[in-house]
Amino acid sequence: MLLKAVNEEGWGSGSPVTYSRSLTFVLTHDCPWHCSYCGFRTDAEGLLSEANLDKLLAEAAGQGAKEALLISGERPDSLPHIRRELERRGFSDFWDFANQVADRCAGAGLFPHGNFGRMAEEELIRLRPHFVSMGMMLESAEDHFRLAPEKKAAGRIAGIEAAGRAGVAFTSGILVGWVRLGGKLGGSDPGPRCNVHLALDHLGLGDHGLWSGRQRPPGLVAVGPSGLS
Ligand code: SF4
Secondary structure (H helix, E strand, O other), X not given: OHHHHHHHHOOOOOOOOEEEEEEEEEEEOEOOOOOOOOOOOEOOXXXXXXXXXXXXXXXXXXXXXXXXXXXXOOOHXXXXXXXXXXXXXXXXXXXXHHHHHHHHHHHOOOEEEEEOOOOOHHHHHHHHHHOOEEEOOOEOOOOOOOOOHHHOHHHHHHHHHHHHHHOOOEEOEEEOOOOOOOOOOOOOOOHHHHHHHHHHHHOOOOXXXXXXXXXXXXXXXXXXXXXXX
């Protein structure tokens, strides 16, 4: 209904606003870090099981989903229990697991989009044949304390540049509501948000998504012309 109103009233640039049905496949919530705002991470959940993957694929088919959003904690195979599970299930590493889940999604008629945090260029090249697109939230162009080391702005900008060199269709976005100090949500200072928009525009990602800082729930996701954000 909102999209209908936006399109009929010609909001913004006049470009039509579209959406596609997307289902989220969490490969693991486990993450070695403890970002202050995070409501996603767990310590020892383990990897998405075959049975739950089958359930998600059936759910996607039942709901008419077109996209599969594959996500995880940051560098989960830095955790010993994840490495043990990967070995036990016959995967060479976490990227091998992600690629095989993406292939299952593609085989079920879904477009796989991956978002696994900051990745090196060679890792992006390895995942490129298996994913229609990938992404990573820039979140903020400023560094905040109590965030994972992987979330330093310079490192994430370098990660987005690596995706460009790797030729990966890439999306990014910001976390709405950061305040300048402390990395808390709910601030009203527009400065940091302007800075992160400018940084994304500089990287050629003028069309980017907005997340609230809490994990986006599975289900319908509004997208702009460049795809899932
Ligand atoms: S790196 Fe990501 S998953 Fe891990 S604690 Fe930070 S926000 Fe949460």
